[in-house]
Amino acid sequence: MSAKYGNIGHVLLIDVVRVSEAVTRTSARLGKVGHLAELLGRVGADEAEIAISYLSGELPQRQVGVGWRTLQDPPPAKLAATATLTHVDALLSKIKAVSGQGSQAARKALVTELFAGLTSQEQAFMLRLLSGELRQGALDGVMIEAIAKASGAPSADVRRALTLRGWLPAVGAAALTGGVAALHAFKLEVGRAVSPMLAGSAPNVAAALEKAGTPAALEWKLDGVRVQAHRSGDQVRVFTRTLDDITAQVPELVEAVLGLASDDLVLDGEVIALRPDGRPHPFQVTASRVTTKTGAPRLREDTPLSVFFFDALRVDGADLLDLPYAQRQEVLAQTVMPGLLTPRLITGEVPEAEQYFIDVIKAGHEGLVVKSLTSPYAAGRRGAGWIKVKPRHTLDLVVLAAEWGHGRREGKLSNLHLGARDPESGGFVMLGKTFKGLTDELLAWQTERFLELAEGSTDEWTVSLRPELVVEIAFDGVQRSPRYPGGMALRFARVLRYRPDKRAADADTVETVRSLML
DNA sequence: TTCCGACAGTGGGGTCGCAAT
DNA sequence: ATTGCGACCCCACTATCGGAA
Numbered sequence: 001m002s003a004k005y006g007n008i009g010h011v012l013l014i015d016v017v018r019v020s021e022a023v024t025r026t027s028a029r030l031g032k033v034g035h036l037a038e039l040l041g042r043v044g045a046d047e048a049e050i051a052i053s054y055l056s057g058e059l060p061q062r063q064v065g066v067g068w069r070t071l072q073d074p075p076p077a078k079l080a081a082t083a084t085l086t087h088v089d090a091l092l093s094k095i096k097a098v099s100g101q102g103s104q105a106a107r108k109a110l111v112t113e114l115f116a117g118l119t120s121q122e123q124a125f126m127l128r129l130l131s132g133e134l135r136q137g138a139l140d141g142v143m144i145e146a147i148a149k150a151s152g153a154p155s156a157d158v159r160r161a162l163t164l165r166g167w168l169p170a171v172g173a174a175a176l177t178g179g180v181a182a183l184h185a186f187k188l189e190v191g192r193a194v195s196p197m198l199a200g201s202a203p204n205v206a207a208a209l210e211k212a213g214t215p216a217a218l219e220w221k222l223d224g225v226r227v228q229a230h231r232s233g234d235q236v237r238v239f240t241r242t243l244d245d246i247t248a249q250v251p252e253l254v255e256a257v258l259g260l261a262s263d264d265l266v267l268d269g270e271v272i273a274l275r276p277d278g279r280p281h282p283f284q285v286t287a288s289r290v291t292t293k294t295g296a297p298r299l300r301e302d303t304p305l306s307v308f309f310f311d312a313l314r315v316d317g318a319d320l321l322d323l324p325y326a327q328r329q330e331v332l333a334q335t336v337m338p339g340l341l342t343p344r345l346i347t348g349e350v351p352e353a354e355q356y357f358i359d360v361i362k363a364g365h366e367g368l369v370v371k372s373l374t375s376p377y378a379a380g381r382r383g384a385g386w387i388k389v390k391p392r393h394t395l396d397l398v399v400l401a402a403e404w405g406h407g408r409r410e411g412k413l414s415n416l417h418l419g420a421r422d423p424e425s426g427g428f429v430m431l432g433k434t435f436k437g438l439t440d441e442l443l444a445w446q447t448e449r450f451l452e453l454a455e456g457s458t459d460e461w462t463v464s465l466r467p468e469l470v471v472e473i474a475f476d477g478v479q480r481s482p483r484y485p486g487g488m489a490l491r492f493a494r495v496l497r498y499r500p501d502k503r504a505a506d507a508d509t510v511e512t513v514r515s516l517m518l
Numbered sequence: 519t520t521c522c523g524a525c526a527g528t529g530g531g532g533t534c535g536c537a538a539t
Numbered sequence: 540a541t542t543g544c545g546a547c548c549c550c551a552c553t554a555t556c557g558g559a560a
Binding site: 029133135142288291293406414433435480481483 | 534
């Protein structure tokens, strides 16, 4: 199919841009799939990866070191759209190479060169693509269907290949040239990251058990960083959830894996910094350890990382992804010493499960992941076999300001600035922002109400309000903040409901918030 | 015909590395 | 030394579509 035209570089960027615009205009998913599949049916082999990549909102280069700031004031646009897909891709590779060597001036010059060769229509597309905000209503999920349609392969086969390969453009290009047979050729490869299985969520343990089916496994949810560890012989590589390589930052994990008897492994788990008493450090401490590259020795002494595995995808050359959870666990338990296993309990009894939840929270951890004993390791799809449960805190806070929204929230005041009451000063202390939990109806209501309370603008996007409106906020915890004046910020704040029955004087105080930060 | 699973969008706080100031 | 940008850790929630029931 790809060799239909037998030439190279015949697809123009403008072709891709036009399809993207058609996808944006079409609300029906099947319609979007149709537009995408039509283009995929006429791209050359060398262009398939680029087209699939762009039309699912990412770059083949992953990141090129160019963001919104570098993209301000682009050069004048061309009138004729002549840029080919392969030309644009080559320029982006050059930009990435230069970014790796320093010199922002050289990078800026190349970005200018790229944009000077584009029409304003193409510039607008590239701007959104490079800033990661394509917003055409199609990402991997829709693209999988489009690849299936264009190649004639079942979408389940495309999805399966994506799980094993971890990168959709490569999978799509293979499907377009080699069809189903090419998709079946993708195998789990030690040293190359697999798309990790993700968890859905439930409000409580009972609901999670109902979703997962009973009995189910209740695993501790540790507040660390997800890791996928590969070992082939004495070579170990470690990947994050987004498949970035962090091998160099986690020597403890590398040593732990090298200490295992099997030398052909792919394991799934979590790294976390624990205190000497075994309780977890705040998430920031683990995150800092995992992203710090230099000065590792001292850091390692001060804040060692622990690893806890919870799944085995491959052991001793055997691929385990299709086995039910219970069988993968058996293999894992035989492969890894007990100290490296994520603590868990198997039960179908709600009261026992609820007590276990209370215990894990008491131990300082984040919650539980409830897992079906029968589900295979299915990447990408959230909510199938794994369900996370976390406790929820709430506070009544005062809305101090609001920011104008973007996209479908344009023209609506969307993002709330939240404050706790400070009895000492008689004022309010900002604890963070949230835009989550708002229905369209609530969004419309609050925009109207906020404009009544407006008392000026601090900047172009922000409207400051008379501090009168009380809103009930749910959040996961209070963390130390270098940004906000009170030194505290809410983690994962979201709106539950407005409290018209309460006045600002009834809102929760900074002291209450501080008592939650332990 | 109704229900519900999967997806995309809309942004949140914190941290590091790096280049420029 | 500090600042700003880019990238990436962690992420919750609602609206919508379309297949399942």
